[in-house]
Amino acid sequence: MISQARGRPLCVVTGARRGIGRAIALAAADAGYDLVLVDRGSAEETEREVRQHGAGCRRQVCDITDSEAIAEFYRGLGADAARLAGLVNNAGDSGERMNLADAPIGMIDRVLATNVRGTILMCQGAVAAMSARGGGAIVNISSQCASFGGNGLTAYAASKAAVNGLTISLARETASAKVRVNAVSPGPVLTDRLKVLTPERLREMEASLPMGRFLTSDEVAAVVVWLLSDAASYVSGAIVPVHGAR
Numbered sequence: 001m002i003s004q005a006r007g008r009p010l011c012v013v014t015g016a017r018r019g020i021g022r023a024i025a026l027a028a029a030d031a032g033y034d035l036v037l038v039d040r041g042s043a044e045e046t047e048r049e050v051r052q053h054g055a056g057c058r059r060q061v062c063d064i065t066d067s068e069a070i071a072e073f074y075r076g077l078g079a080d081a082a083r084l085a086g087l088v089n090n091a092g093d094s095g096e097r098m099n100l101a102d103a104p105i106g107m108i109d110r111v112l113a114t115n116v117r118g119t120i121l122m123c124q125g126a127v128a129a130m131s132a133r134g135g136g137a138i139v140n141i142s143s144q145c146a147s148f149g150g151n152g153l154t155a156y157a158a159s160k161a162a163v164n165g166l167t168i169s170l171a172r173e174t175a176s177a178k179v180r181v182n183a184v185s186p187g188p189v190l191t192d193r194l195k196v197l198t199p200e201r202l203r204e205m206e207a208s209l210p211m212g213r214f215l216t217s218d219e220v221a222a223v224v225v226w227l228l229s230d231a232a233s234y235v236s237g238a239i240v241p242v243h244g245a246r
Contacts, residue, residue, distance in 0.1 A: 008056065010083035011228065012036045014064055014122060015091030017043040019191040020141065023217035024088050027225045029055035033086060038062050038073070038122075040091075064091055064118030074125035082133050086228045087126040089119045089140045089163075094193055097152035108155045115159035120166060123181070127174055135178030137228045140167050141220075142185040144243050160185075164239050171237030180236040182227045187243030190214040211244040 011028045015021040016037035025035050025046055034056035037043040043059045050057040060076070062069050077084065093114040095107045119140055130136030145153060146160035164183055171181040188194065188205060194214070197205070206214055223242050226232055 008032060008034045008083070009085035010034050010036065010077075010080055011086035011088065012038060012084065012122075012126070013088045013090060014038040014118070016046050017041050018046070019193075020186075020189060020217045020220050021088075021090040022046045022049070023221040024090060024224050025050050025057075026053055027218070027221035028086065028088075028228065029053040029057070031225045031229065033228075034083070036060060036077070036080075038064065038091070040064075064122055065113040067121055070121040070125055074129065077129070081129045084126065084129040084133065085136045087122060087130075087136070087138045088224055088228075089122050089138070091118060092141065094150075094153055094156045099152060100154040103155060111155045112159050112162075115156070116162045116166075119163055123166070123170060127170070127177070127179055130179045131174070131177040136180075137232075138170070138179065138181045139224050139227045140181070140183040141224075142167070142183040142239060144185055144187050144241065144246065146185065167239060168237045175236060180227075180232070182232070182235060182238045182240060184220060184223050184227065185239050185241045185243070186220050187215050187241075187246045189217060189220060191217065209244060210246055213244075215242060215244060 011033040013021055013025045016025045017039040026049055029050045030053055035050050037046055037059045040063055047057045047059050060073055062073050093111045095111040126138055140163050142163045143160040145157040146164050150157045167181050167183040220242060223240060
């Protein structure tokens with residue numbers, strides 16, 4: 001059992017160990033959700049912080065590309081599946097930055113498996129649980145790379161374009177079941193993925209942005225939590241850009 005507060009809705013967040021996923025989990029806790037944190041690694045620190053925010057929480061180490069592992073995850077929710085009101089598909093893999101002609105097929109397969117297959121599998125299980133409870137909301141984390149491409153991240157851009165197509169199509173499938181499906185499409189966020197760049201390159205990137213700064217994980221989380229909420233009750237099938245006029 002996740003929490004004694006059985007009246008609280010439950011939200012599952014993938015890729016919750018750090019960065020955007022951590023920010024989403026904390027924002028959802030503040031919005032009144034109990035959390036299940038899904039990650040390939042340990043999200044122990046995020047769990048601790050979520051509990052400090054007054055929410056029930058548990059961690060689940062899980063490879064979202066493994067269909068059997070995902071099926072077991074949803075079975076493991078047990079009675080808590082009746083509280084599943086939100087799913088945020090944040091887990092992702094950008095791959096290494098290089099031209100597609102030089103990209104190893106193993107890396108391409110890994111990016112597509114995580115970003116596309118993993119998102120689809122998580123959505124499958126969530127739709128079944130949410131339909132049974134009378135509705136819910138799914139938010140997929142996309143990227144502006146889906147629209148504009150990514151320098152040296154072609155497989156990643158293709159995978160996020162697939163996430164957009166999934167979002168639109170699944171929203172139409174599930175509308176009658178009162179399951180809303182949307183995506184958030186962020187611009188550059190200053191997470192660990194960008195921090196591998198040199199300070200000079202980071203300054204150049206930041207200066208090129210219309211608002212003169214990077215997007216923050218908390219700003220992405222705020223949009224996600226709004227899409228999960230009843231305030232967005234007629235929003236479904238939307239790809240919401242959060243790019244600061246980029």
